[in-house]
Amino acid sequence: MNILVTGLNHKTAPVEVREKLAFDGEKLPEGLDALKGTPGVRGCIILSTCNRVELYTEVSEADVVKGRIVRFLAEFHQLREDDLRGSLYFYTDRDAVRHIFRVASSLDSMVVGEPQILGQVKDAFEYALSRKCTSMVLNKLMKKAISVAKRVRTETRIAENAVSISYAAVELAKKIFTDLSDKSFILLGAGEMAELAVRHLISNGVRDVAVANRTYQRAVELATELGGRAVPFEDFKEALVNTDIVICSTGAPTYILYKDEMKELMKRRKQKSVFIIDISVPRNIDPAINDLDNVYLYDVDDLQEVVDSNILERRKEAERAETIVEEEVAKFERWLNSLDAVPTIVALRQKAEEIKRAELRRLLNRLQGIDDRQRQLIEYTISAVVNKLLHPPTVALKEDREDRDILIAAVKALYGLEEGDEETDNRHKRE
Amino acid sequence: MVILFELALTFYFAATVVGIVELFRSSKATETFMLLLTGSGFILHTLSILSRSFEAGHLPVTNMHEATSFFSWCIVLLFFYIEYRYRVGLLGSFIMPVVFLIMLSSSVLPREITPMNPILRSYWLWVHTTLAFLGDASFAMAAGIGLMYLVQEHFVKKKHLGSLFHRLPSLQMLDEINYRLISLGFPLLTLAIITGALWAESALGSYWRWDPKEVWSLITWFIYVFVLHARLRQGWRGRKAAILSLVGFAAVLFTFFGVNLLLKGYHAFVK
Numbered sequence: 197m198n199i200l201v202t203g204l205n206h207k208t209a210p211v212e213v214r215e216k217l218a219f220d221g222e223k224l225p226e227g228l229d230a231l232k233g234t235p236g237v238r239g240c241i242i243l244s245t246c247n248r249v250e251l252y253t254e255v256s257e258a259d260v261v262k263g264r265i266v267r268f269l270a271e272f273h274q275l276r277e278d279d280l281r282g283s284l285y286f287y288t289d290r291d292a293v294r295h296i297f298r299v300a301s302s303l304d305s306m307v308v309g310e311p312q313i314l315g316q317v318k319d320a321f322e323y324a325l326s327r328k329c330t331s332m333v334l335n336k337l338m339k340k341a342i343s344v345a346k347r348v349r350t351e352t353r354i355a356e357n358a359v360s361i362s363y364a365a366v367e368l369a370k371k372i373f374t375d376l377s378d379k380s381f382i383l384l385g386a387g388e389m390a391e392l393a394v395r396h397l398i399s400n401g402v403r404d405v406a407v408a409n410r411t412y413q414r415a416v417e418l419a420t421e422l423g424g425r426a427v428p429f430e431d432f433k434e435a436l437v438n439t440d441i442v443i444c445s446t447g448a449p450t451y452i453l454y455k456d457e458m459k460e461l462m463k464r465r466k467q468k469s470v471f472i473i474d475i476s477v478p479r480n481i482d483p484a485i486n487d488l489d490n491v492y493l494y495d496v497d498d499l500q501e502v503v504d505s506n507i508l509e510r511r512k513e514a515e516r517a518e519t520i521v522e523e524e525v526a527k528f529e530r531w532l533n534s535l536d537a538v539p540t541i542v543a544l545r546q547k548a549e550e551i552k553r554a555e556l557r558r559l560l561n562r563l564q565g566i567d568d569r570q571r572q573l574i575e576y577t578i579s580a581v582v583n584k585l586l587h588p589p590t591v592a593l594k595e596d597r598e599d600r601d602i603l604i605a606a607v608k609a610l611y612g613l614e615e616g617d618e619e620t621d622n623r624h625k626r627e
Numbered sequence: 628m629v630i631l632f633e634l635a636l637t638f639y640f641a642a643t644v645v646g647i648v649e650l651f652r653s654s655k656a657t658e659t660f661m662l663l664l665t666g667s668g669f670i671l672h673t674l675s676i677l678s679r680s681f682e683a684g685h686l687p688v689t690n691m692h693e694a695t696s697f698f699s700w701c702i703v704l705l706f707f708y709i710e711y712r713y714r715v716g717l718l719g720s721f722i723m724p725v726v727f728l729i730m731l732s733s734s735v736l737p738r739e740i741t742p743m744n745p746i747l748r749s750y751w752l753w754v755h756t757t758l759a760f761l762g763d764a765s766f767a768m769a770a771g772i773g774l775m776y777l778v779q780e781h782f783v784k785k786k787h788l789g790s791l792f793h794r795l796p797s798l799q800m801l802d803e804i805n806y807r808l809i810s811l812g813f814p815l816l817t818l819a820i821i822t823g824a825l826w827a828e829s830a831l832g833s834y835w836r837w838d839p840k841e842v843w844s845l846i847t848w849f850i851y852v853f854v855l856h857a858r859l860r861q862g863w864r865g866r867k868a869a870i871l872s873l874v875g876f877a878a879v880l881f882t883f884f885g886v887n888l889l890l891k892g893y894h895a896f897v898k
Contacts (some may be wrong), residue, residue, distance in 0.1 A: 356793065371792065372783060375801040440851030469799065486784065490865045498786045505788065 209283035219244040236261040239331025241324040258509030298340040309354040357506035362393035379402035385446030631675035638668030646720035694731035701764035751826035759819035765812030770876035773869035776801040842880040
């Protein structure tokens with residue numbers, strides 16, 4: 197059993213190197229076919245994302261094939277092998293399994309817990325599968341990796357908290373208001389980060405969108421883009437009477453909204469809650485506004501702090517996730533070992549022996565009045581039949597051949613030798 | 628049957644413990660377990676009250692032990708309604724300790740069934756006390772929700788967003804439920820006072836006798852008039868409303884325990 201991971205990621209290679217090695221567009225099918233054609237490679241999967249390029253292979257002998265895979269990478273991307281080596285890492289067997297599980301569970305990601313990687317792993321696997329480049333062991337491994345990732349997702353809170361400022365803003369809005377779809381929103385000023393937050397709010401249900409900008413033309417443009425309406429900048433305070441969520445990102449050098457003004461506005465709002473996000477630097481909203489009842493003001497540092505503590509939280513959860521991964525690696529290893537021929541042969545013989553004995557007993561019970569010699573003859577004949585039937589499969593299983601894993605799996609399936617652990621795996625196959 | 632009461636008390640205690648554990652580390656399993664414990668306790672509690680009704684021949688609210696037991700029964704009933712209707716995460720963690728404490732105080736109070744004063748024997752007992760207790764239970768629930776609001780508001784204002792922040796419901800939702808509960812409790816209390824007056828008239832000959840319970844019920848009633856008025860007229864929602872609902876519940880508790888234990892009157896179960 198030889199699983200080999202060859203790869204590079206954001207930790208080992210800068211983006212200039214990663215992009216040169218990427219398998220994008222037409223390169224992916226070509227690369228898969230070429231890799232599969234490399235001697236000693238029984239099956240392969242290529243995962244290529246902006247943060248990593250990894251080749252998952254089942255090989256005949258890791259030490260020998262490793263060099264061939266590096267050569268393939270260099271030749272395929274027209275690079276020099278030596279330039280490549282420094283960025284590459286290799287994992288074999290147990291370490292390879294652990295690495296793949298960690299990647300799928302987003303423990304190896306730049307932002308730990310980010311959800312995209314699982315989809316990318318799935319796509320890479322399905323693509324390789326559709327081109328018939330994988331092997332039985334790889335199929336099993338990848339399905340397991342996907343289910344481990346799901347287990348990590350449900351049993352830890354690794355992906356729960358927002359780790360970007362704009363998501364943190366949305367998360368807060370949802371804890372202040374129950375339903376964002378009946379809330380109104382205004383964007384004061386513009387700015388990239390503000391725009392991102394606005395888009396998140398809109399995708400989370402906010403429908404009533406207004407934009408105010410010192411340049412009215414810009415407000416109109418942005419409003420059209422966001423599907424909202426433009427408000428003249430002078431009127432924004434008036435607009436606040438009916439607005440629940442405010443994002444402020446003007447370039448004003450001073451505060452544009454003071455506590456006393458807000459207090460008046462709150463009276464006119466009948467004290468209905470308002471959430472103000474001030475992401476301008478210098479700040480545009482008087483921080484003392486946060487002291488007013490039912491007004492919640494967050495500036496860019498507050499949001500950053502939320503994000504930082506969420507990241508810390510994720511690290512803690514990541515530790516729990518590592519334990520889960522370790523557990524699953526051990527389970528997978530047990531399965532791999534069970535692929536070894538000896539236990540299968542033993543199990544096959546045991547089963548045959550059980551059947552033989554049971555049938556003999558039934559037969560001898562029915563045949564009353566036979567003597568010992570006759571009985572021995574019957575026993576001998578039945579044993580001979582069983583042994584002769586079992587001989588060819590035993591020999592085949594013992595042979596060191598390329599497709600031995602497949603044979604072992606086939607024998608197990610055909611004779612119903614599956615152990616308890618196998619059942620769950622069969623379920624995954626059907627999924 | 629005494630054993631039913633003790634069992635219910637035990638289940639509520641277990642639910643309280645699980646509820647507190649849930650505050651620190653929650654999972655789907657603890658949540659379900661808490662509801663299961665509370666539900667089992669509630670069934671046993673219901674049977675306990677029913678068996679005592681048959682024994683006494685009337686709704687068992689005629690001594691302090693029975694009254695407190697019935698009060699906590701009403702709170703749990705309402706808890707299940709709110710849980711079913713709004714699925715407020717962690718509500719049980721805030722409510723079950725209160726239920727358990729009231730039940731515990733009930734368990735140490737004398738339990739013998741005292742014969743009822745014949746002039747008080749009428750259907751009014753049933754109507755008046757049920758209204759009053761359901762009203763009080765709404766206020767208890769509103770206070771629990773109010774406390775949750777204050778906790779969550781503290782997190783949002785102080786910008787400390789831990790795991791409890793993630794599991795508590797939104798401020799708006801808590802505020803809305805708080806308001807609904809008070810809007811439910813207030814008419815119940817009003818009707819309880821009116822039916823009490825009618826009962827007093829038919830049994831004792833006058834509507835209002837300045838009995839301490841009557842006085843304190845009136846004070847409580849005025850507090851909730853203020854709570855509702857301040858919300859509707861002055862926009863006292865959110866934090867202020869939450870604090871007021873705690874103040875109101877303190878008055879409810881005093882009317883309930885304080886008056887019976889410290890002051891005398893025909894509500895005090897003293898012959």
